[in-house]
Amino acid sequence: MSLPFDNEPELLSPAGNWDCARAAVAAGANAIFFGLPKFNARLRADNFSEEDLPELMEYLHKHGVKGFIAMNTLIFTEEIEAAEQQLRLIAAAGGDALIIQDLGLAKMARAIAPDVELHASTQMTITSPEGLSFLETIFPMERAVLSRELSLGEIERFASVDVKTPLEVFVHGALCVAYSGQCLTSESLGQRSANRGECAQACRMPYELVVDGETKDMGEHRYLLSPQDLAAVDLIPGLIKAGVKSFKIEGRLKTPEYVAAVTRVYRKAIDAAMAQTTGTEALPPVTATDKYELEMTFSRGLTTGWLAGTNHPYLTHGKFGKKRGPFLGTIIEAQNGWIRLDVPPSRQTPPLKAGDGVVFDAGENRDLEQGAAIWKIENDRIIFHRNFSGINFDRIRPGVTLYKTSDPALESSIRKFWQTAKPAIKKTPLDLTVTGCPGQPLSVSTNGVECKTAVDLSEAQNRPLATETLIAQLSRLGDTPYALNSLDNRLVGDCHLAISALNQVRRDLVAALEAKKPTVKVRQTNATAKDFLPALTETERTVSTPALSVLTRSLPQLEAALESGVGQIYCDFEDPRRYKDAIAMRDSSGAESAIILATPRIIKTGETGYLKLIERAGPDGLLLRNLAALHHYRDRTDLIKIGDFSLNAANPLTAKILKESANLDRLTISYDLNITQVLQLIAKTPANWLELTLHQHMPMFHMEHCVFCTFLSSGTTYKDCGRPCEKHAVHLRDRVGQLHRLQADVGCRNTLFNGRAQTGARFFHQLLSSGLKNYRIELLDEDREDAISTIQAYQDLLAGRITADQLLDEIHATEKLGVTEGTLV
Structure with missing residues (x-):
């Protein structure tokens, strides 16, 4: 039986293996989250086996700790039965909650194991109360893990509207630069989908900034997409006041020492905040020593993330992409074997002793930078062994900065703490x-x-x-x-x-x-996955005349689509105020094309005004990209409504939920699917529900972080950046020389598009034979003439006037559908 919630805030710690689980329990976690070998978003963690699960849950419950199982990946059609089996296994073992991204899986879990709590993963991209309200109308969940891009003020807004779901917020650990559930980078560049637990961490790699065709000299700023880490320990009182129920620590790939150190600091912070809130006896606050432990166990630099509001350069300074640790000072004297540091008087210097590890930051290639253990310290001189340190002292000079990367004594102390601890047993x-x-x-x-x-x-x-x-x-x-x-x-x-x-x-x-204790921990029903599949008829597989739609991002591209006689045209403009011009262009042209206006990919708290602006433009239909938009337009049956790829429809269960709950006309097939998986989805879903993007530049990173503001202005937000996104064409060049186009949207969110277009043209006849009628091509930065050429090539392909080979000779795109080979391979 699931353990009851109490009225206290919950501290939720990560556990990638048994040692991490024990460390979390020893340090005072109320719950841990972990994964099994399948369907979890951290496949590189050790994870727990199915055989481990009953013993793990018994261990946790014995100590009054809950166990949440991450099934937070998309589920493909052929995996539905395996996912059902895993749900039953979790229920039988007494799992307390499931952390879920896939709506179809959530629906199935609620029916099969109704006593196991459902927690909406951060990969559901819940960024507003309206998005959460949509989920509550489908099937209420016991927890919603909010997107990490929200500020404290935006989180407070959830309490001011009629949402009933308890909230969970990440308070510590690594930050993804892209919105969780909306990152297609690893997939686009290297066949490793983040939505499937295989993130390749492309955000941690160096990039060059190319502005208007010229490479900009960025000095030591090469890691343009790598955020510093999150540490919200000082914001705990405000988050409690905002109504946050659960405080989550990231780190299923981290060590048990990290888990123990971070958990016990946040345990201390939460207990002190609650004592102050309830007026009970004051408890010791978090100290500088505690914060040193946070920074020392793992850090790329600690920030308050987005919780304290937007400050782009503060979050992503671009100087490094891996662990750094505390800053020690700047070298003022360097000799063969020793250095002296200048430490600002206002800065509290971290403790330093023989055996500690340091790294020299000379602003160079991070793969070439030097580091070593300190041999000894004499007065103000830090001395390294000239023979065994491996340091080339010719490269060490005044002005180089020093960071502390390891503290063996601290690590040993923390290890001893969790290994010898005897956590209280729940009595x-x-x-x-x-x-x-x-x-x-x-x-x-x-x-x-x-x-x-x-x-x-x-x-x-x-x-x-x-x-x-x-x-x-x-x-x-x-x-x-x-x-x-x-x-x-x-x-x-x-x-x-x-x-x-x-x-x-x-x-x-x-x-x-x-x-006398029951052997079966959680009730299961006789429901099966097949109970939730959409009904199919023979006519669903009938081959019909294919229809082509075109997504345009500028008025010249729209003009090209109108001139080419495209029946349905999507407009996805950076500035929604231009949508009225799009409608006017169609009307003045005399074309009968339907104009479908795209919503922003993210709608945050207080941004539903964008949706009203789009509505006032008078479109024929809407391309809906997030849960808030589904909620806002739910009852608009007078408009064509199409769910976009960002809704992550990867299986027929999810497709059915989205289509029926939001009254959609069609759904765009998830970009996580390859051709085999697309055909499997079509075989189990009414084909007229679906639309497939046949040609596109894959939208890889979609992020709150603004590269334009951070590296092309002296500002910190859209209020003082001077809008360089409106003045320059910007690309990022990756480590193998491929250029990727960067664009900003109305909310100043950036999308990095793969520089190479991809096409599924060679699969077209196979798709058509499966019954799929609706196909889309997406333009990016093509001018009017190139847009006409691309559109007409696909019109000819769908009409049978040219072959896929002939089309490829014209458009020069990579031959892939969904998951593509790319520059990370």
Whole structure:
């Protein structure tokens, strides 16, 4: 049975293996989250086996800790039955909650294992109360993990509207630069989908900035997409006040020392904040030493992330992309084997001693930078062994900065802490009743269980068996999950019994109570995945005349699409105020094309005004890209409504939920699917529900971080950046020389598009034979003439006038659908 929630905030720690689980429990976590070998977004973690699960849940519950299982990946059509089996396994083992990204999986889990809580993963991209409201109308969940891009003020807005779902927020650990659930980079560049737990961390790699065709000299700023880490320990009181229920620590790939250190600091912060809130006895606050431990165990530099508001350069300075640790100072003197540092008087210097590891930051290629362990410290000189340190002191000079990367003494202390800790066992209080009289056994009963001694009570000659003696012996419950709460002594007469007999009846009682526990922990139903699949008819597979739609991003591209006679045209403009111009262009052209206006990919708290602006433009339809837009337009049956790829429809269960719950006309097939998986989806879904993007530049990173503001202005937000995104054409060049186009949207969010277009043209006839009718091509930065050429090539392909080979000769695109080979391979 799932453990009950209490009224206290929950501290949720990561566990990639058994040691991390033990470390989290020792350090005071209320719950841990972890993955199994399948369907979890951290496949590189050790993870737990299916065989581990019952033992792990028993261990956690024994210590009063909950276990949340991450099934937070997209589920493909052919995996539905395997996912169902895993759900049943989790329910049988007593899992407390499932962390889920895929809506179809959530629907199935609710029906199959109704007692297991459902937590909406951060990969559901919940960025506004309206998005959460949409989820609540489908099937309420017990928790919503909010996107990490929200500020404290934006989180507070959730409490001001009618949403009932408790909120969970990440408070510490690595930050993804892209919105979780909206990153296609690893997939686009290297066949490793982040939505499938295979992130290749392309954000941590160096890039060059190319502005208007010229490479900009960025100096040491090469890691343009690598955020510093999150540390919201100082914001805990504000988050509690905002109504946050659960405080989540990132790090299923981290060490048990990281888990232990970070968990115990946040345990301290939450307890101190709650003591202040409730007016109870004040508890010690988080100290500088505590924060040093946070920074030392793992850090790329600690920030408050987006929680304290937008400050692009503060979050992503671009100087490095891997662990750094605390800043020590700047070298003012360097000789062969030793250095002296200049440390600002206002800065508290981290402790430094022999054996600590440091790295020299000379602003050079991070793969070539030098580091070593300190040999000894004499006065203000830091000395390294000239032979064994491996340092080339010719490269060490004044002006180079020094960072502390390891503290072996601290690591040893933390390791000893979690390995030797004896965390409290969650105790069930026992109210015991003791009965008997001389000539009969002594009986102990509680909770419907009764145990008797093997020998009878006798008449006491000197000291009869007293209540104090009974309590002393029967309360010795040690590391059992029970504790004596009360004892009712109903012995008749002056009784005597050997102490050994009392101890044995106590052991017998514990064994009887344990045996009475139910073997099946969580209820399961007879529902199956097949119960939720959409109904199909023979006509669904009928090959029909294909229809081509075109997504345009500028008025010249729209003009090209109108001139080419495209029946349905999507407009995805950076500035939604231009949508009225698009409608006017169509009307003045005399074309009969339907104009479908795209919503922003992200709608944050307070941004629904964009949706109203789009509505006022008078479109024929809408391309809906997030849960808030689905909620806002839910009852608009007078408009064509198409769900975009960002809704992550990867299986027929999810397709059915989205189509029916949002009254959609069609859904765009998820970009995570390759051709085999696309065909499997079509085979189990009414084909007229679906649309497939046949040609596009894959939108890789979609992020709150603004590269334009950070590296092309002296500002910190859109208020003072000067809008360089409107003045320059910007690309990022990756490590193999490929250029990728960067664009900003109306919310100043950046999207990095793959520089190479991809096409599924060679699969077209196979797709058409499967019954799929609706196809889309997406333009990026093509001018009017190139747009006409691309559109007409695909019109010819769909009409059978040219072959895929002939089309490829014209458009020069990579031959892939969905998952592509790319520059990370």
